[in-house]
Amino acid sequence: MSVVTLTQESHKNPDPFRVKYEDANLVLGPKPKIPINDELPVIETSSKVAIIGAGFGGMTVAHSCLTKLNIDDFVMFDKHDNFGGTWYVNTYPGCACDIPALWYSFSFELNNNWSRIQPPQFEMEEYILKVAEKYNLQKYAKFKTAVTRLEYNDEAANWTMYIRDLTNGQLIKHTAEIVTSCQGSLVNPIHYNAKGLEDFQGVYMHSAVYNHDVSLEGKNIAVIGNGCSANQLVPNILSNYKPKSVTQIFKSKHYIMPPVPRALQWLYRFLSFSFLGLTLVRLLTIAIAEARFPLYKGNGIFSNIVRRINTRSSRNYIQKQAPKKYHDLLTPDFKIGCKRMIYDYQYVPSLHDERVTITDDAVDHITKDSIVFKNGKEKKVDIIIACTGYDVNKSYQNYEIIGRKEKDVGKIWANDGGSAYQTVLLRDAPNLFFIAGPNSATGHSSVVMAIENGCTYFEKLIKPVLAGKYKSVCVKTEKYKQWYVDTQNELHNSVFGTAFGGCVSWYGDGHVNSSTYPYSQIRFWWEMTHPRYKDIDYEPLDNK
Structure with a gap:
């Protein structure tokens, strides 16, 4: 746990903290393209852990590997040429953090000199690169690579990843015992398609x-x-x-709510002298935001009061x-x-x-x-x-996932709706973890906090496998299905893009909501720190 201090060099020259337009347009433009060149020899690599994405999610998993799981045999794959994910790619004028950055940041590396409560994109990217440099994450990163397919090997209990080098189209076949998908939901822009x-x-x-x-x-x-x-x-x-x-x-x-009160910035400045002070301001921000959660649920007296106040x-x-x-x-x-x-x-x-x-x-x-x-x-x-947003559901299906016994997870999602048990685990996909996966978003909280909670869950579940006690870990299929039913039923009683809420939004399509978490962040933290091991299958080393 430490404190980060930025040089603020990004304010003087933001260009090094932005993706090049040509690179972004190749994979995110109106006609995105992943180059394919099968005339080049296939490159075969391997690691204990593979991380898809090098934004907040991927970096948090990397931090977990290095500091909590004592693993340095991991590789991070990202389609862009630097860390940051959406904070490296989204560079439009005025782009900034839409909630207080003292909360939208790593809890283990708090920054003590944000220029404002909701800092601009380039400052967010400067912070991300500072943290990446501190942990020497460049050493583990394979940039300008796009994952196109995952295949699970039942006997070996590992994953084969099919990856394309975006510079030349060369195929990379990477084998990993454990895969974490950390690409987030703000990946695939919805381009304007007006006639003419x-x-x-x-x-x-x-x-x-x-x-x-x-x-x-x-x-x-x-x-x-x-x-x-x-x-x-x-x-x-x-x-x-x-x-x-x-x-x-x-x-x-x-x-549209009033700006974040200036008093928060003053308090932040006053307590920015230490990690403890910064943590106190962060916890206060979390508590205030969490107090707003009842407005998202039901028609109870308390919910209606909170809803009325904010409206x-x-x-x-x-x-x-x-x-x-x-x-x-x-x-x-x-x-x-x-x-x-x-x-x-x-x-x-x-x-x-x-x-x-x-x-x-x-x-x-x-x-x-x-x-x-x-x-x-x-x-x-x-x-x-x-400014037409993102296709959130597509973001979770950027590549094929073929799980155990050749189950096509993409088809399961297409038929039943996108889901992940506790936002992290897929059925029939052992040793695969989604960080900031389906139903992990909220309307009032920080996705970085959700990411860190998801990583805590990952750490707890994967330790017996890493210790060599088991071959793999996966959610039980019946528990996955029950989670999906319970989650969707709960969300139908919320305001998130439902008939009850009275609007249509990116939270869901009116039938399935694969975006938002139906409960409070206090509950999410509890679920992530106290796994229901009875819902989990650990595969013995010897199946005979």
Whole structure:
């Protein structure tokens, strides 16, 4: 446990802390491509543990291997050329942490000089690289590699991973006894697909594949969407890039909350002198956030009180800070929490800028230089920036998983819905662990905390296998199925994109919610630190 101090060099020169546009566009653009060249010889490698992803999840597993499990025989695979995951890739203007970073960071490496409570992307990446350097993780990383398939060998009790080198398409066959999938959910951008977009002669880009070489000065810009990315992008463009106009187009509304209180930043500064002080501020932040959890569940008295307080807070903020003409456009009529709440930084006040227009008019089609709405209105645009989010379910199925007895996990998910027991374990997939897997997200908490809890669960379950007492570990199939049924039933009674919540959101498709955790983070911590071993199968070394 230690304290990190940043040099803040990323503020002076953010470029080294951002993915190159060409690299991001290759694997995340409108036409992503994994190169294949089978004329090159197959490379065969192996390790005790394989880690898919080198963002917060992969780095936390690496830390667990080095400090908790005493393993240095592991390899990290990532499609990009550096650590950071979504914090390396998402570089649009204004991109920043949407919750307090003192909570959205490693609990074992707390930073004592965040420039603000919700620091910008490049500062988050600087922090990530600082931690990676401290633990010498570069030594274990294989960058610019994409995993395409996992196959389990029942007899050997190990996994064969099929991986492509993105620089030349060469196939790598990697064998690992244990695999952890840590790629997260913000992986596959949902690109805007309006009719006629292919004829647009201006510049189109998704916020997740942002091209900083494109000048915005003097341009008419259309921003599609109004989630967290758009909330951060719009005010930053207006303040720093001198556009001629910004037109924000969206279909639905979000609850926009007041900014995080400045008192938290003052308290953070006051207690940043030690790891203990930073931990106290972190715990206070967690406690305040967890107190909001009841608004997500049911119609009980306490739930309704918490829901009413937070709804009123959002509406009062909009009425006080937004132009009156936009009050209706910015005020949802569904239950708060049905979509992820947005903690504002500068967005709502920026709507007073005469250059910005927001509208929920439906788009009919796009011409070579304009957007045409269904009501007949037309808006000339030079640049379209899509803040249209991610395909969360696809993110968990970026590669094939063939488990024991040749069970295709992808087909199981396609038929039954994406799921993982306790968010971590798949049926028929021994020694495979998902970190920040299906149903691990929340509407009020930090995914980094969920990642660390998942790693605690991984550590506890895998130790008997590493000690040589058992061949493999896997969830019992009937317990996997029961977890899925119980989780979905519980989520149907929550606000997460349900009929009860009154909205449609990325949390689920109306039938299956593979995104959110149905209970409190206190319960999640308890479940991860106290595994139900009766739900788990350990395969004996000798099956005879």
